[in-house]
Amino acid sequence: MTVRQWVDTVDVCMASREYELVKEQSREGTVNMHDINRLFVKPWSEGTGCSLAVLMSREVADNAQLMISHCWGEDVSETKESLQQHVARCELPETVPLWFCVFSNYQPEDRAGPTLEHQLALEPFSSVVENPSLKSAAGGHGMVALHTTSADLYSRLWCVHEVDRAVEADVAVTASMSQKYTDLMTGRVQEFMDMGASAEDCFRAAGVEVQCVKARCGSKDDEKKLVKLILQQKGGFNGLDRVVQNFRREQLPDIIFETLIGKGLTKLDGASKSARANAAVVLAACQAxxxxxxxHATTNQEVSERIRLAGFLGDHEGQPYDAELKWEVIKELDLEDLTLGHVCHIKAGDSAQLEQLRQNTTLSLDFRGKNLGDKGGKAVSQAIAQLKQLTTLRLDLYYKENHLGAEGAKAVCEAIAQLKQLTTLTLDLRHNFLGRKDQDAVREAIEQLKITNLSLKV
Structure with missing residues (x-):
């Protein structure tokens, strides 16, 4: 069964009168997968001896490339939303074959096909999760755990076991949450944070902490089987708790990490892999x-550079960033403007100040001991080169902590050479690890300029 077939099947169920009746009669106003199985899956497949997935796939036999972990008691509409979000976020083709136990096992128990007991004895989940087809190297997409508000995924023993086995088998496991689930989780974290809770308390409020020993199965036989299996593993239920909790924390929505980091309750190195690659989260970490x-960021080079330029050059302590600045603003700014503002300590996006700076004829910059390095030296150079109207420039790059080196010093000289209106220059490059030849090269480059008043220290 493919993703498209799964969605089409659920759509047909949701459009039926039977579905609406169950929804109307339900105390919660929801329809779950037990209902789908009873109303549709069993009637559609009984007497055939084949699961619904097999019937849908007809003569096409494909190994599953996506495994879906879910709780049978979940709301169908939220389940569909969660899966479609995952498909869209990961840009999965609708032709990806998947394994979904409600549709993939033969459900009728009518002797026309294998019983559920017989099927479970074959450990279908283990067969799927251990198949190389789930792994990215074979074009697979791992396992996705669907989260909804109507049923706790981790109250079902099969679900916690599935996460554990997938992690053990080195299968990529991700979580996909319905919007309602995400909103409830983030809202609860915000409430705890507003009341002064610690980061760990906020994580617990988000439901990261689990007690797998409390998870149950609908079948007593299944429960005994899984409990014995877990107890035989190293660490038992405590070890399983750690695996699931690590997974839960890693799969938290990025907005939770952004909020906690922004409030100074944690730092970027304590965030999930996804959050560390999220520009908004990285910016929040720099601001805080x-x-x-x-x-600690894993954003691409351009994103990281934009965020770096949005702060003040060389400031690694305190609050070097405008606390109100948003990534949506930074990503739209011109890189030259960002560089110039960065070097001259102008608020990112303040076009009025930048324009005024470009009209100034005098500029004084003090970068003594700012730990610029050759990259920082080049950034300073790029900024200076934009200010063609300058007639007077004082640039202090004194002290060994700057580590400009030959490349950085060369960039500075080349930038100054572009300032054709310059008549007065004070430049201090002492203690920047320049060799004798480098010092001579700097002197020669600067002395070639038609500068009336020159003070050069190298």
Missing amino acids: HGAGQLQ
């Missing part, structure tokens, strides 16, 4: 803890 947080 300084530009040094960029070392």
